[in-house]
Amino acid sequence: MKVTRPELSWWERTYFPAILKGMKLTFSHIFRKRVTLQYPEERWTLPPGYRGQPVLLTGLDGHEKCTSCKLCQFICPPEAIRIVAGETELAKEKFPAEFDIDMGLCIFCGYCQEVCPVEAIWLKDAYELADYDRTNLIFDKEKLLALGRKPPYLPGREKPLEEGR
């Protein structure tokens, strides 16, 4: 493709007009409202439906709601979820003996929450997940359940223990 460039006059070729134009915009910001947040002292209010740390929810019987159907493991694009199923004496028969989410891999897409048939996994608003060691980023079942029992809770169900479906 042929690009036709505008013919610049002598005055324009000094670049002074362009610099002045840029400076005008820059200095105009001095008189506008500040947008910088003094993180971590100041915090941003998260919009509803923000997708942060995935957590596991606990049922009214005190056990995890997850039945280890592995749909989240199947749908997870970066394959961050690893589940080992086991058999339990509870009525639900099947439970996750192990349930790991590698937060180093998680891309917070929320597909796991979307496919879960029993509302056992939920992406809550926690976003400060950095660590110095990658092995600490693999969250096991106990950790995910403990995170799920802390507020805030699933919208519309504001309580730590959820009724299973």
Place this chain on the structure above:
Amino acid sequence: MPLIRIDDQEIEAPQGETILRVALKHGIAIPYYCYHPALSIVGQCRMCLVEVKGAPKPLTACSTTIGTLPPGKKIEGKYDMVVSTKSETARKAQRGVLEFLLLNHPLDCPICDQAGECQLQEYSYTFGDPASRLEFEKVHAPKRVDIGPHVVFDVERCIKCTRCIRFCQEISKTGELTLSERGVYTRVDIFPGRELDNPYSVCTVDICPVGALTSREFRFKERVWFLKSVNSVCQECSRGCSVRVDAYKGEVLRLVPRDNPQVNGPWMCDYGRLVTERMKGLDLAGRPLLRSGAVWQGYEWKEFGAALVEKMAGFPALKSDSWAVVLSGRLSLEEMAGAQAVSQAFFERSAGSVPDVAWGEDDELLIRKERRPNLMGARLMGIPVGEQNAPLSGLLTGKKAALILREDPVGDAQGAEKAAVETALASMDLVIVADSAFTDTARLAHVFIPLAGWHEMEGVTVNFLGVAQKTARAVVPPRDRRPFYEVASLWLTAAGHEAPEPTFPGWHAKVKESVPGLAGTSIKDLLPNGLQVLDAPAKDKVKKGEGA
């Protein structure tokens, strides 16, 4: 022959054949649950209802036979029967039957092992209504009923197709199951005081179209859509059933029979399936090892060939007569060819004999008492097969050196025989053991060669009927475990001998030279159901079945 029309297709069908069989043969999809090609016809599930012109009501395609009309009464002047599988009446019937089947179905697909290969799921998507019209509580029934050592029964999920009942009556001929109660409470039940414990009990799990019967060993192991499947051959007896091996993340999780009318029909025995459980206990081989005194030293493969040749050179006094070469019926044809080449090159003799390990009894269906899959292959390769259950100590005693492939004479023997084998091996100058597990025999060896397991390699085995079938690689083995034919190539080239390429096709070409039945065939001819390389005795042919 009667001329019939199914939908738009004109078919000449044999008199007395059922509509369903004719339709399936011509690629017309009619949904069905209770029909199974190897079982009797009962018309139990009603899923195959089709509209037959002139009949007052929809008829079950599985149990309606095709007849001939007298010349003047043909439908539209030429047809003996006109069947519609997609008309409004047929669709309505199919939808209605499915609604009944799903009425009290618990819909616990998320935890059901059958999900993903469930006929109820598939037909619900194709023929069913999206929602249930039931306004009341579903009728609940017991879940997790232990009806046998390998089978768990979920009464709620059952659709009462009675395939399992007919299997127990007609195929395993044990008759443990029956229907009990009436109406909505009808359930498949086990006779009091009995359990579903016949040698073929897990076949009921295979033919169950829903998740009512599940295998205890596979229960909750993995969802079926994660499994990687290959077609292979069961190695647990000389029948060599065609199987599909389902593996996930380097572990074989289940064996499912493949329909092979030449060998096993659609069935397979529980003992063969449970190889997955027995494999868990194996001390799987690591890397090539040489022992000096009590110290084992590990080697990399590229150094191992030279090390082995050097070790062999340390015993110039070992001549052909001082070697005992014990091959196994577990070796594939290619591995046997490798063993023959190695024997020729290093021991200056033909390969030794193959022990015929047998236990149990032949039964009428599949199980054979010879427990090595490739004995017929050994005979075809010209390797002598020993007397049935002949003690191996006779072969080993008095020899100065031994090469033992895929056999464990120490671990398999008992009492005096075990002691005799141990003494014989301990007095030898050089014992070379190659196996997929570090066995008791391997502990007495001076050289240990780790071999790939049957599920980790390609090879051809010939069963007692003379059908050659190919095993496939279900799991990629760790780098240090290889089929014996690869080891043979490595060993031969390290000593400066000619050897085929260390691959399956390379050695298979060599096998074809010595097995007349394989001459002029390609590997593709062995797929999927094997190739008859010997004339089989007619009485051992299996009843034909076309799979579920």
